[in-house]
Amino acid sequence: MADKSKIEWLKGPGGELGASWNPIVAYRGRRRGWFCIHASPGCMRCYAEAMNSWRGNELPYRVTSQNKLRIELDEKVLMQPLHWKQSRKIFPCSMTDHLGSWVEDQWIYRMLAIAALTPQHDYLFLTKREKRLAPLFLNMNLRLRVAWEVREFLLGSHVTIQALNRLRNEWPLKNVWLGVSVEDQERADRRREQLELVAKLGWLTWVSYEPALETVDWVGWNFLKWFVWGGESGPRARPFEVGWGWRALDWCRLAGVPCFVKQMGRNVRVSMVTFQRRFGGVMSFNRFDQKAGEFIIKLKNRKGGDPSEWPEGLRVREFPKVQ
Numbered sequence: 136m137a138d139k140s141k142i143e144w145l146k147g148p149g150g151e152l153g154a155s156w157n158p159i160v161a162y163r164g165r166r167r168g169w170f171c172i173h174a175s176p177g178c179m180r181c182y183a184e185a186m187n188s189w190r191g192n193e194l195p196y197r198v199t200s201q202n203k204l205r206i207e208l209d210e211k212v213l214m215q216p217l218h219w220k221q222s223r224k225i226f227p228c229s230m231t232d233h234l235g236s237w238v239e240d241q242w243i244y245r246m247l248a249i250a251a252l253t254p255q256h257d258y259l260f261l262t263k264r265e266k267r268l269a270p271l272f273l274n275m276n277l278r279l280r281v282a283w284e285v286r287e288f289l290l291g292s293h294v295t296i297q298a299l300n301r302l303r304n305e306w307p308l309k310n311v312w313l314g315v316s317v318e319d320q321e322r323a324d325r326r327r328e329q330l331e332l333v334a335k336l337g338w339l340t341w342v343s344y345e346p347a348l349e350t351v352d353w354v355g356w357n358f359l360k361w362f363v364w365g366g367e368s369g370p371r372a373r374p375f376e377v378g379w380g381w382r383a384l385d386w387c388r389l390a391g392v393p394c395f396v397k398q399m400g401r402n403v404r405v406s407m408v409t410f411q412r413r414f415g416g417v418m419s420f421n422r423f424d425q426k427a428g429e430f431i432i433k434l435k436n437r438k439g440g441d442p443s444e445w446p447e448g449l450r451v452r453e454f455p456k457v458q
């Protein structure tokens with residue numbers, strides 16, 4: 136689990152694959168896997184948890200699992216980006232939440248030290264635990280702690296000195312992106328405040344509105360440098376109303392934030408309002424849900440991830456201008 140991820144938003148502009156990077160691992164006896172705890176409604180169909188159940192330690196992502204596990208930072212996995220010479224986008228801790236209470240501060244410093252040592256890569260961190268963002272990333276000693284960890288790697292003096300110089304001249308690191316995952320209005324309000332605090336200090340920030348579970352008012356998010364959205368995928372995916380994404384795209388246009396439309400998801404709906412305003416009355420649908428007042432759309436791509444099946448106005452896959 137590392138090199139070459141198929142996640143769409145990790146791809147480079149030329150379609151080059153990005154990578155997920157999971158140095159935080161969880162052992163149950165000799166069975167190695169990952170660990171996390173559900174944090175909000177967006178976690179209900181957690182992909183990482185499903186993967187852990189068949190390729191990992193098999194324990195669900197619940198509080199009760201934690202005392203059956205030994206959670207550690209795998210130094211070998213931690214070093215992987217140092218060996219990836221070609222620049223790529225990296226999703227750190229895709230199998231957990233890097234701000235979970237089981238993650239030690241020092242592990243985060245070490246991951247940031249790796250980012251300082253590899254300016255050729257972009258690190259796209261994503262969390263649902265916004266409360267730990269500001270205390271960690273606004274801490275005046277963070278740069279010093281990261282510099283200390285850079286030295287601890289005991290790499291060649293040339294590499295170390297370059298990274299230390301970078302930390303001296305470039306803070307916050309320009310290849311580290313701090314993001315929050317947002318699924319509904321309640322989570323949006325809660326996570327925006329904390330993310331804005333770190334953005335004010337110069338950290339590059341982004342949002343992943345996936346799985347989108349209801350429409351969200353994005354007023355006040357203008358500090359963002361990137362916006363990604365998508366409906367839920369998987370067999371029991373919850374409904375995604377296309378108008379929610381369309382409104383998010385409208386907001387991105389007004390705010391000048393690059394927008395990346397990832398997927399429509401597996402349970403795609405179109406409300407009467409969206410139908411009249413956006414589709415101009417032309418649309419093929421499978422069924423009309425009388426009770427919800429929505430059209431149900433079946434797309435051939437199981438994740439609704441093929442842009443050729445979307446309305447033309449939604450075929451938007453922009454990347455941030457600051458790289």
Ligand code: SF4
Nearest residue numbers: 171173178181231232
């Ligand atoms: S925070 Fe992420 S990894 Fe953890 S349970 Fe939720 S969706 Fe899964």
